[in-house]
Amino acid sequence: MNSMAALWASIAIGGIAQILLKRGVSGRIYFSRLPSFAWWAGLLRSGWLWAWGISFVIATGLWLVALSRIEISYAFPLLSSSYVLVAVLSKWLLNESVSASRWLAMVVICAGVILIAVA
Amino acid sequence: MPSISKLQEAPVMLETKVPSKPRAGLRVGLAEVALLGSIVFAASGHLLIKEGLNVAASATMHEGIWLRLLAYLGQPSVFLGLCVYGIGTLAWIFAVSKREISYLFPLTALNYVVVALGGRLLFDESIPLKRWAGILVVVCGVVLMNRSSEGGTE
Numbered sequence: 231m232n233s234m235a236a237l238w239a240s241i242a243i244g245g246i247a248q249i250l251l252k253r254g255v256s257g258r259i260y261f262s263r264l265p266s267f268a269w270w271a272g273l274l275r276s277g278w279l280w281a282w283g284i285s286f287v288i289a290t291g292l293w294l295v296a297l298s299r300i301e302i303s304y305a306f307p308l309l310s311s312s313y314v315l316v317a318v319l320s321k322w323l324l325n326e327s328v329s330a331s332r333w334l335a336m337v338v339i340c341a342g343v344i345l346i347a348v349a
Numbered sequence: 350m351p352s353i354s355k356l357q358e359a360p361v362m363l364e365t366k367v368p369s370k371p372r373a374g375l376r377v378g379l380a381e382v383a384l385l386g387s388i389v390f391a392a393s394g395h396l397l398i399k400e401g402l403n404v405a406a407s408a409t410m411h412e413g414i415w416l417r418l419l420a421y422l423g424q425p426s427v428f429l430g431l432c433v434y435g436i437g438t439l440a441w442i443f444a445v446s447k448r449e450i451s452y453l454f455p456l457t458a459l460n461y462v463v464v465a466l467g468g469r470l471l472f473d474e475s476i477p478l479k480r481w482a483g484i485l486v487v488v489c490g491v492v493l494m495n496r497s498s499e500g501g502t503e
Contacts, residue, residue: 245454252450255442263379263503265446273442306461313455320451328451332497338490339458345483346461 233299240292241308245315247285252324254278303347310343375495378503380447384456387440392463394434401427448501455494458487 254276260269273279297305313336320326375381401424409420421427444453462484468474476484 248445248450248454251442252445255446258446260446265443270439310455310458313458316454317451320449324450326449326451327499329497329499332451332494335490335493335497336455338493339455339487340490342483342485342487342490343458343461345486346465346480347483349477349479349483 233296236292237296237300237305237308240289240296241312242315243285243292244289244309245312245319247282247289248316249319249323250278250282250285252320254282256324307340307344307347310340313340375492376498378447378501380444380453380501381495383440383444383447384453385459387437387444388457388460388463390433390437390440392460392467394430394432394437396467397426397430397433399430401425401430447503448498452494452498456491459491462487 254273257278258269258272258276260266293305317326317328317333317336321328402421405417405421405424405427409417412420422431465476465480465484469476
C-alpha cells in the first residue's frame with residue numbers, strides 16, 4: 231500500500247472514530263458527577279463504541295504502516311489536520327456549535343504542532 | 350384564502366441566542382482533569398511499551414511473528430504499558446461524555462507538550478528554541494480553546 235495513502239486513511243479514520251465515540255456516549259446520560267459501573271458496562275453493548283474501537287485499531291495499524299516509511303517529523307503535523315476534520319464532522323453530524331473563537335484556537339494549536347514538528 | 354406559498358413566507362420566529370457570560374479564568378472541571386490524565390497516561394503507556402519492545406525485539410530477532418508477539422506481550426513493561434494506556438483511554442471516554450468533541454480533540458495536542466517536557470525532565474533531552482516556541486503556541490491555543498468551552502456537565 232502506498233504509504234501516503236495509509237497516512238491519510240489513518241488520519242481520516244482516526245477522526246471518524248472520535249465522532250463515533252462521541253455519538254456512542256452522548257446517548258447515555260448519567261446524573262451524578264461520575265458514571266456508574268453499569269454505565270461503563272453498558273458501553274460494551276453499544277454498536278457505536280464497537281465501531282469506535284474497530285476504527286481506532288484500523289487507524290493505529292495504518293499509522294504504523296505509514297510510519298515505517300514516512301519520517302515522523304513529516305507525519306506528525308499532518309495528524310493535526312484531523313482536528314479540523316473532527317470539527318467539521320461534529321458540526322455536521324452531531325450539531326455541535328463550533329464558534330469562531332474555537333476555529334481560531336484550532337488554527338493556533340495546529341500552528342504550534344507544526345512548529346514543534348519542524349524544530 | 351391564503352395560498353400555501355404565502356404561509357411559507359410568514360416570518361419565522363428567530364431563536365435568540367443569549368450570549369454566554371465570559372469566564373474570568375480557565376474552565377477546569379472534572380472533564381479537563383480527565384483529559385490531562387488521559388494524555389499523561391497515554392504518553393507514559395507508550396513510553397513503557399516502547400521500552401519493553403526494545404528489550405523483546407533484540408531477544409527474539411530470529412523467531413516467527415506469533416512467537417514474537419507473544420514475547421512482546423510477556424514483557425512486563427509492555428503489559429504494564431498497555432494497562433496504563435487502557436486507563437488513559439477510560440479517562441478519555443469519560444471526558445468525551447462530558448464535553449463537545451470539537452472542543453476536546455484539539456486539546457490532545459498537549460500530548461506533544463507533555464512528551465517534550467517529559468523527555469527533558471526524565472531523560473535530560475534538550476529542547477531546541479524553535480520547539481519551545483511551538484510549545485508556547487500550542488499552550489496559547491489550548492487556553493483559547495478552553496475559553497471557547499460551553500455547555501457540558503460538571
